[in-house]
Amino acid sequence: MTSGPKTNLPVGSAAAPAGSPAPLPLPSITSGGPWAARSAGAPGSPAPSPAPATIRGSGQTLQSAFIGLFHGTPGRMRLLAILGVIAALLLGGAAANAILASEAAAERAANTTEQVVRMQSIQVDLLRADALATNAFLVGGLETADARAQYDAAMAAVARNIAAGAAAQPADAKALGTLAEKVQDYGALVEQARSNNRLGLPVGARYLTEASSSLRASAIPVVAEIVKANEARAQKEFDRSNSSIQLLAGVAALIVLVLIAVWLARRTHRYLNPSLAGGVLLLVVGLVVAATTIGNIGTTTAQVASGLYRDAVDLAHVRTAANDARANESLTLIARGSGQKYQDAWVANDKTVRGTLGQIDDASGLTSDWDAYAKAHEQIRAQDDGGQWEQAVELATTPEAGGSSAAFNAFDEQVTQRRDAASAAAIDQLGKLGGGSTVWAALIAIVSLIASWLIVRGIGQRIKEYR
């Protein structure tokens, strides 16, 4: 439509150029009178350049016919009918599109939420693996089969989530590739630590601390960056899911239609034009339906964003900090008197855990579980600081109740359950938003077509009456 208004379309013989091949632009046709007559009169004939000739040549007659068509009051009415149809279609298109956009954003929000959860799981599992490896190291080469199995499970989950994450979000693929590399390095160092420990060689301890520090220095920052990027994406999709702003185009179109109706009423002194009014009414209904549908999607996503999604993210942060704390507890003991920096890190983790739990509704159970672990940790510190290193290690490694392992595992299990429940519910609610709304979008599109017909019919009546 961009060049439409200024071009003199061959209205009278509209069929003529339709079937002819696309015209090749000729370098210079200055005056094409005879050409034009021929091409207009003989449609489909292999005229060298029908189109430009037609436009230029038949200008005199066609232009006058065109002017005639839009001349005077009936002409204006015709124009307004066209304008009305455009407005109706625009309204329908904008409304349908806004619904589909909201729906698509909600779907993307669900997918991104899933990715956030996945990436956070990688972060947690890495720290959990490290906590297990460092803790197992405290008991020498004799780690329990159970601890070993838990470490293997955590690393396996990391590998699976990296692959799944790269498939789900291509924008993460490169970063995940780097992460996979770092994770492999970490796993290799842990294995070397393990085999050296098995041989009773002190170099095993060094490999383990190398593994731990390389994990924290190179792998964790990458995964933290991926988590951050996905959290930002999810937030953006939550915001996008309310695309009511697009409905403003529909409102503008509606105003145009109302103005047309008013003009028509004034000009013809007939206040009610049933067809036109019906068309406008249909469009109003469509617009309201669209606004409601989008409003519903927007409200639900906003609820999920500030409720379940927030909880899932916060609980994952809690779990990350908790597992980091557990690794720091072991590292403090491994450093044997020189581990103040790990204990400082533990205190920072403790603060994060408590602070984040404070933001979550109904987290008192979790807080008391954490308190139980923190108490066991304090005991360990007291023993170690009092020169009772071996008793401290015993407390930190025993699977029996009373040690820090049992308390920590109880807490970790609770947090994991809560987080999994919250994230599954968030993804489920967002996923449900699709489906029904697509039908509404289709219906609104159909309604706008019907309304267009009604508008043409209504104005057409007035044109007839005017004659």
Place this chain on the structure above:
Amino acid sequence: MKFLSRRRGRGPSWSMAAVIAAAGALVLSACTGVTYAETPLPAPPASSSSTPAPPATPVTCNNPTQSYDPLPSIPSSGDITDASVRRILDRGHLVVGVSADTFLFGARDAFTSRIEGFDIDLAKAVAKSLFGSESKLQLRVITAADRIPLLQKREVDMVARNMTMNCARWKDIAFSAEYYHSGQKLLVPRDPSGKVPNTRIEDLKGKKVCAPQGTSTLDKLRTVSGVEPVAAADHTGCLVLFQQGKADAITGDDIVLAGLAAQDPYTVVSSAPAITDEPYGLAFNKEDVYLTRYVNRLLADLKADGGWKAIYNRWLAGHLGPAPAPPAAVYGRGG
């Protein structure tokens, strides 16, 4: 309507329709797809080649092994009035900074998790003498670079961590009489022929040689031109770098290198003679002259009554043969 009826001719109406249509097209195209920017990677950490501290200005003296005179005899702990020793006795245990990864001198046994070795036995002897029990001892694992600061901050009472007595260190801390005589050597890859190579440090031009941070070994290494020094937290850290191919050789005291060689059958201590003398002493806070004299008495007794020999044989005889005569103590330092 005024604004519509006033416009005569078709132009304006058409262009308005065009504008609306174009706007509609824009709105529609605005939400056809979403592409995300690629997830950024964290900025690479500033290259970890920690700019090594400039080599300490060499301090020279002719008596690095000279310590304070020993007490005439070991006093009963109730009679001790010296404030530092009193504080240790009142605390109820001795805090000793040790290594946990120097095989044979101070290393953690992976199976028992106990730290054991030549240095540890000396620490136990001091604890036993002060408290009557070896178990009144808290071992604190420290790195070589921690040794002097922790003594100065009095976070440890004594350091028993294969520490070389030298003139520069005497400025900051005090040493007992010498209890072991070592020398700086090289750990190199084993020769396929099975012959022990006699690589000297000068032969390693252009190669990376590792030494622990904060040691006299590293200072010495930096004076050798053409060798690229690589620092690690401790000797075992050097072995990790060596096994990862990030270092071509390790330099350190002969006995430390023997401990590393015992952990990696692909390495061997070069047969070239030691490039330095490394007299080991127990280290104390500079102010703790009384404690140093106390320990000197204890060391002298151990050397005389066969205690030193027993400790040597327990840890080193298997690698170095039966105990030689203990290093002679040099006393008479003023203070």
